Amino acid sequence: MTPARGDHEARRTEVSEAVWRVLSTRGFEALTLRAVAAEMGATTGLLTHYFPSKKALVAHALELLDRRSLERPRRLAPADGGPPPPEGLARLRAALLDVLPLDGPGRAGNRIWVGSWDVALADPELAEAHAARYARARRLLTECAADAQRLGELPAGRPAEELAAGAQAFVLGLVVQAMFAPAEFPAERQTALLDTYLAGLAAG
C-alpha cells in the first residue's frame, strides 16, 4: 500500500532519524534494512518501499550526513547571523576547526564520516562522491590559504594548493586520533595542535 504524500514525507524524516541513530551507535557495518526497520518499530517491507536496497540506504545516509554537517553551527558561516565570517588565516583556521570533533555534534558527525570510509572505498560510485567532497573542501582551503598569502599572513613561497592539502591531511588525521582516544585528545589539545601547525605555516 502506497502511503499518501504528506505521510510519505513524515515517514522519510522518521527513516532518516532511525538511520542516524543506527549509524551513530553501531556504524555502517550495522546499517541494514532490518536494523533501521527495528529502530523505527516498522517492518522491513515498509522500509523497502522507501529504500529498495542497502546501497540506496547508504547513499541516503551520506546525503543526510552532508546536510547535517552543513546544518550544525559552523564557525565559517554562523547560522545565527552572528559576526561576519573571518578572512585569510583566521578563515582557514575556522574552516579547519569546523572539521574537528570538538563537541558532541562534532563527534557524532565525525563518527559517521570516519565510519563511511569503509563502505565508500568498497564502491566506485561512493568513493568518487567522497573524493569529490574532499576535493571541494580542499578548494575552499586553497582559497583561504591564497587569501592569507595575499594578506601577508602566510609566506608566498608555497603553492596554496599544497598548503591546503597539508592542512586537510593534518585535520583528518587529528579527527581519527581524537575519535579513538577522546580522553587524550580533548578539544583544547586538538585546538592547540592545530594552532601550532598553523603557526608553523606562518613562520614558513
Add this chain to the structure above:
Amino acid sequence: MTPARGDHEARRTEVSEAVWRVLSTRGFEALTLRAVAAEMGATTGLLTHYFPSKKALVAHALELLDRRSLERPRRLAPADGGPPPPEGLARLRAALLDVLPLDGPGRAGNRIWVGSWDVALADPELAEAHAARYARARRLLTECAADAQRLGELPAGRPAEELAAGAQAFVLGLVVQAMFAPAEFPAERQTALLDTYLAGLAAG
C-alpha cells in the same frame, strides 16, 4: 567433525587468505561468515567451526592486519637485513613513510586499516585495541622526535609527545586523502608533503 591438527592449521591459513581477499576488495561491511565461506568454496558450517561469530572473524582480521603490517618491507626495520635503521629525524621520517600508501602493499594494508575504523568505533573492545595500537605508534614517534631533538635536528622547544601527535595526525590524514584520490596523491606528492611538513618542524 573436528579436523586433525595439521589440517586445522592449513585451514586457518586458508581462512586468513579468504578474509584478506574479502576485506581488500569489499571491506569490513562485506565481511560475513557467508562471504568468507564462499570465497573459500567452503560451507558456512565449516567456517563457524573456526570462527563462531562475526566478531571473532573481525578480531582475527585485525590480528592478521597487524601481522601483515609488520611483515611487509619496512624502512624502519628492513626484513632483508639491509642497512641498519636510521636514527633521529631520518628515523622519524622512515617511521612515517612506513604508514603511507606509497605502493601496492601499502595501499592494500591501508584500505583495510581505514575500513576497520567503522567496526572498531562500534565496539568498545575493538576501539580500545585500536587506541592502544595508535598510542604504541605515537610512543615510537615520540622516541624518534626526542632523539632528533637531542641530535639538534629538531628544535628543543616543543614536547616530543606533541611533535609525535602532530606528525601522526599528518600521516593518518594523508592516508585518507591518498586512498580516495590516488591520482591526485601519488607516492611522490605524499613524500613531498611529508618532507615539507618535517622541514617545517626542523625550522621550528
